Amino acid sequence: MKLKCRNWLLVFPVVIAWFAISCSDKSDDTPEEKGLPEVVATSTMVADMVRTIAGDDLKVIAMMAPGVDPHTYEPPARVYSDLRLADAIIYNGLHLEGKMTESFESQGDKTLALTDNLPSDRLISPENIDEKYGDPHIWGDASLWALSIPTVVAKLSEINPEMKAEFEARGAAYQKEVTALNEWIISRINEIPEANRILITSHDAFSYFGKAYGVQVIGVQGISTVDEPSGADILNTIDLIKDKGVKAIFPESSVSPAVIQRISKDSKVTVGETLFSDSCGPLGEMESRNGETYDLGTYIGMMKHNVNAMVAALK
Numbered sequence: 001m002k003l004k005c006r007n008w009l010l011v012f013p014v015v016i017a018w019f020a021i022s023c024s025d026k027s028d029d030t031p032e033e034k035g036l037p038e039v040v041a042t043s044t045m046v047a048d049m050v051r052t053i054a055g056d057d058l059k060v061i062a063m064m065a066p067g068v069d070p071h072t073y074e075p076p077a078r079v080y081s082d083l084r085l086a087d088a089i090i091y092n093g094l095h096l097e098g099k100m101t102e103s104f105e106s107q108g109d110k111t112l113a114l115t116d117n118l119p120s121d122r123l124i125s126p127e128n129i130d131e132k133y134g135d136p137h138i139w140g141d142a143s144l145w146a147l148s149i150p151t152v153v154a155k156l157s158e159i160n161p162e163m164k165a166e167f168e169a170r171g172a173a174y175q176k177e178v179t180a181l182n183e184w185i186i187s188r189i190n191e192i193p194e195a196n197r198i199l200i201t202s203h204d205a206f207s208y209f210g211k212a213y214g215v216q217v218i219g220v221q222g223i224s225t226v227d228e229p230s231g232a233d234i235l236n237t238i239d240l241i242k243d244k245g246v247k248a249i250f251p252e253s254s255v256s257p258a259v260i261q262r263i264s265k266d267s268k269v270t271v272g273e274t275l276f277s278d279s280c281g282p283l284g285e286m287e288s289r290n291g292e293t294y295d296l297g298t299y300i301g302m303m304k305h306n307v308n309a310m311v312a313a314l315k
């Protein structure tokens with residue numbers, strides 16, 4: 001088919017525009033287009049830390065979407081090719097990513113488990129909880145989470161040494177923000193009368209939080225969400241709510257709310273707002289409270305949401 005003259009008149013501006021874009025400054029290219037080294041990060045909290053430190057100087061592949069339960073996460077096939085091709089893999093460890101642990105370990109030196117690089121006396125060990133592995137929910141204690149920042153800076157510098165100074169600067173800035181978050185949590189939790197500092201949630205994701213900020217924590221479902229809670233677990237929780245006069249219990253964003261709803265129905269206790277336990281919220285979803293606005297898709301935003309929700313319901 002021949003192109004008529006008027007068709008050319010339509011096509012010509014498109015060709016000009018394409019040519020202009022092709023010849024434009026390449027500074028807006030994505031990290032992938034720049035051919036940058038690639039780093040895979042597992043949970044949304046790990047991905048947030050890695051993204052914050054990496055900036056535009058690495059391609060960051062976030063493995064899990066917001067709301068995904070890392071304990072039961074089974075990846076689609078493409079994830080295995082991401083792992084093979086990646087220059088670094090950064091994961092939480094202590095079997096948070098239960099089904100993926102072996103795949104990470106088989107990738108050798110390019111992997112980094114944050115929990116492997118924390119002081120062992122800061123970790124909740126298997127002997128203290130009736131579990132095969134230690135408690136992986138380290139981000140609940142912001143001061144402990146901050147200890148992983150230099151480890152991530154070092155790993156990213158290893159795969160893109162030219163940008164070491166940038167990673168260090170962003171790591172130092174993030175360290176300040178997470179330290180400020182830690183101070184903020186301490187002062188907010190102090191607003192809850194001591195007798196009311198009891199946090200009942202779907203599963204045992206808040207032990208580090210409880211230990212750091214002086215809150216008694218009860219997870220109906222244990223450390224992992226793989227097993228369902230027993231009838232006895234549920235009855236014990238209801239007894240405790242009645243005994244201690246607990247003001248509210250909390251569902252979690254990455255776990256079914258059914259058990260919390262059932263306990264609330266049987267004990268008449270209030271259901272508080274949904275907490276982000278093993279996943280941040282959707283990136284870019286903003287929340288404004290107490291005169292500040294934060295992104296629920298970030299680690300700092302998720303922690304602020306959780307603490308604000310606890311204070312509102314338990315105060």
Ligand SMILES: [Zn+2]
Binds near residue numbers: 223278
């Ligand atoms: Zn968990």
